[in-house]
Amino acid sequence: DAGITQSPRHKVTETGTPVTLRCHQTENHRYMYWYRQDPGHGLRLIHYSYGVKDTDKGEVSDGYSVSRSKTEDFLLTLESATSSQTSVYFCAISGESYNEQFFGPGTRLTVL
Amino acid sequence: AQSVTQLGSHVSVSEGALVLLRCNYSSSVPPYLFWYVQYPNQGLQLLLKYTTGATLVKGINGFEAEFKKSETSFHLTKPSAHMSDAAEYFCAVSAHSGGSNYKLTFGKGTLLTVNP
Numbered sequence: 001d002a003g004i005t006q007s008p009r010h011k012v013t014e015t016g017t018p019v020t021l022r023c024h025q026t027e028n029h030r031y032m033y034w035y036r037q038d039p040g041h042g043l044r045l046i047h048y049s050y051g052v053k054d055t056d057k058g059e060v061s062d063g064y065s066v067s068r069s070k071t072e073d074f075l076l077t078l079e080s081a082t083s084s085q086t087s088v089y090f091c092a093i094s095g096e097s098y099n100e101q102f103f104g105p106g107t108r109l110t111v112l
Numbered sequence: 113a114q115s116v117t118q119l120g121s122h123v124s125v126s127e128g129a130l131v132l133l134r135c136n137y138s139s140s141v142p143p144y145l146f147w148y149v150q151y152p153n154q155g156l157q158l159l160l161k162y163t164t165g166a167t168l169v170k171g172i173n174g175f176e177a178e179f180k181k182s183e184t185s186f187h188l189t190k191p192s193a194h195m196s197d198a199a200e201y202f203c204a205v206s207a208h209s210g211g212s213n214y215k216l217t218f219g220k221g222t223l224l225t226v227n228p
Contacts (some may be wrong), residue, residue, distance in 0.1 A: 033152055033215075040121070040218040042202060043156075058215075099144055099206040101216055103155035 003027050004104040006091050012110045019078040021107050023091030024105060025071075031094040032074040033101065034058075036087040043090065049074055081111045114139045114205045118219035126227050131175075131190040132201065133222050134202030138184065145186040146204040146216065147177055162186060173197065198226045 003026030013019050023032060031050055035043040035058075045058030047066040055066050063085060065077045078085055091104040119134040137143055142204040144163050148156040160171025167179040173196075177188045186203060 040220060043218040048215065054224060092156075099147070099216060100158060100161060102158070103148075105155045106153075 002089060004093055004102060006089075006104040006107050008107060009105065010108045012112065013081050014112050015082055016080050019081050019109065019111075021076045021089055021091075021109070023074045023076070023104060025074075025093045027095070027102075029093040029095045029102075032068065033092040034064070034074065034076045034093070035090045035092065036060065036085075037090060037106075038087050042063055046076065046089075052077075057079075062109060081109075083111050085109065086111045114143070114217045116203050116205050116217055116219035118201075118203050118222050120222055121220065122223045122225065124225040124227060125193045127195055130191050131193045131197065131224065132186070133188040133201050133203075133224065135177075135188065135219060136184055137186060137187045137203070137205045139205055144206045145177075145179060146206070147171065147175070147186075147188050148204065148218075149173075150200045150202065150203045150221075152199075159188070159201070191223075193226045195226050195228065198224055200224070 005024045007022045032047040034046040037043050043062045046060055047058055049055045049068040067075045070112050089107045092101040094101045115138045117136045132216045147159040148160050148207045149159045150156045159175055160169050162169050162179045170176045175190045179186050200223045202221045204216040206216045
């Protein structure tokens with residue numbers, strides 16, 4: 001299995017509070033991604049990174065920001081959490097080969 | 113732009129029966145195609161992939177898929193379902209040229225139920 005960890009694995013927070021989710025990899029892969037998974041929507045890309053300090057928006061980026069200061073870490077921040085951001089968040093990594101992505105175990109976030 | 117359509121959000125089969133999960137894609141450039149499986153409360157695991165070459169690709173757990181360019185399809189099959197195959201399956205497409213060749217577009221998923 002690819003060396004990807006996510007923390008925390010579960011979090012309950014209140015509307016309006018900031019939240020940061022962490023993705024850590026040990027594979028030295030260039031590309032990292034944050035997705036959210038919601039019933040009936042599949043996986044939707046929030047943000048991705050193609051190198052240290054190089055990030056870009058995905059299809060559902062509003063309300064989220066990211067940072068990548070080291071190859072191994074990719075942080076997702078909800079500046080002011082809303083109930084619509086209740087979801088399961090997955091981190092993924094990819095090397096150079098065929099865009100194949102490897103997924104972390106996920107973080108279940110509940111915003112009350 | 114790319115898109116993926118998975119026909120049937122829920123498929124139910126009997127143990128030992130054929131499994132067929134349908135995936136159609138749209139891509140303006142030659143695609144790379146993937147099937148992922150997700151077991152309850154877990155992340156996604158790569159089942160198989162098509163990149164170039166042979167259009168019939170074999171994956172883990174006895175699954176296979178065939179790339180049909182003329183039909184823009186990449187259906188997933190398994191000759192005989194096992195109870196352990198119960199999971200959600202996602203088809204995904206990625207372009208291997210152009211500015212977005214590092215992003216996958218996922219279908220909405222098909223939940224497979226296997227009945228004893």
